[in-house]
Amino acid sequence: METVKRKLIDENGLRVDGRRPDELRPIKMKVGLLANADGSAYIEQGKSKIIVAVYGPREVHPKHIGLPDRAIIRCRYHMAPFSTTERKSPAPSRREIELSKIIREALEPVIFSEYYPRSMIDIFIEVLQSDGGTRCAGITAASLALADAGIPLKDLVAACAVGKVDGQLVVDLNDEEDKEGEADMPLAYIPAFNAASLLQMDGQLTEEEFFKALEMGKKACLKIYEMQKQALKERYLKIKESVEAGEENQEA
């Protein structure tokens, strides 16, 4: 049985969803939507939908896992059972355990954790719908949730994958491109340091393609970084409006 493989780049150089190689999927970000969390954010990147909550800094429990000189960061990346075509068992998979670790390590460099010794900051990332690029979108949203929680940050972390489909480098792969493509390279980028806090790759790239992919990834992350700042500004404008409305009510 031979299945005919669908072309991932058409004769006009456009991708399966009509995007150009360096074009991101439509992205929506919303900050501060969960009442109980200290900070929260929601991101839609194409069909991927992710919600993130941050609790803390708060007291460490159990106490012995605390550190005397800084806060510990706890991070959980988790996919909802209904987020994929085939139901995913809610128990953490090996993939989710690995991603929780590298996402924590991608966010730790920007957190002033030394301000909060013997305390902890919890980051919960829930993938509600998965269509590729969820670890990157999770990092993008998690840094917004950290900012929303009022935790001092050195910068925001923006993340985006670069990959290779039909021999061409493209950014922000969707699920089909990730599965059928030749390479996938998630990158989390911190503009203030001009540095990567997450870099993974699977598939095959030549040296030349790799260097080009790094540059494309950086550019894509910078676009996402601008959207992150915009989403935070909108959140603060809302807070400002509600505070001002409150003051007027008091005067009246």
Add this chain to the structure above:
Amino acid sequence: MSITPQTEPLAKIKSKQIRELLKTGKRIDGRELDAYRPITIETGVIGKAEGSATVSLGNTKVLVGIKVETGSPNSDTPNTGVLTVNAELLPLAHAIFEPGPPDENSIELARVVDRGIRESKAVDLEKLIIVPGKLAYVVFVDIYILNHDGNLVDASALAAIAALMNTKIPKIVVGEDGEPKKTEEFKPLPIQDCPIPVTIAKIGGSLLVDPVLEEENMASAKITITITKNGNICAIQKSGPGTFTLDEIVEAEKTARRKAEEIREKILSSAGG
């Protein structure tokens, strides 16, 4: 859930010594920044396993055993055999390792090794199908850490590829009744690449190849770059709580490429691939 680990306490005087030496381009064990510790490889050490190898990287010692069974192929890949990689950080390998189910470090280790083998297509999985959709060879790669002195990824991946090259699988014939039967004949596992991982740690502004445990404990981050025999990059993993600047990544990639060539020759000559 992943939690910021409590790192091994490293004597201040020792970490100061490491930093001071690095400023002059030297390391605590006298190596150059881009030098590996002595590597020794021995294959066929476990007779009951279909393939096996031990690799020593200085004091780091890893044993990999390969077991091959038959089973059903994965539902999303009905026309290929199955490869699984598992790693055990044995409590006998270091005081910090506790018995119990695999933690995030052992899962990450296994998955990085898996990625290098899978993405380089080192094992030709398409040749490991017996009856499409029904029966396939299932290859278990089990990584046993015997002594931990840093850079488990490189030692494990080298032991895994050496063991795979040393693996013999039983020939299976499908009878007229459609029932597969094991024969007494053995054939080598179909190997078509030799991926080599190179791990580079960052301490201050220095990049060090093949960190020992003391260096690893004070490194802000590590990066493992795996190179195929054609010189393609087939897997990357940045690990640890720090960052790499884009220039450092470019430098690390060039170093990895150079070192991978050297080490591949060693593997091929001792594993007889």
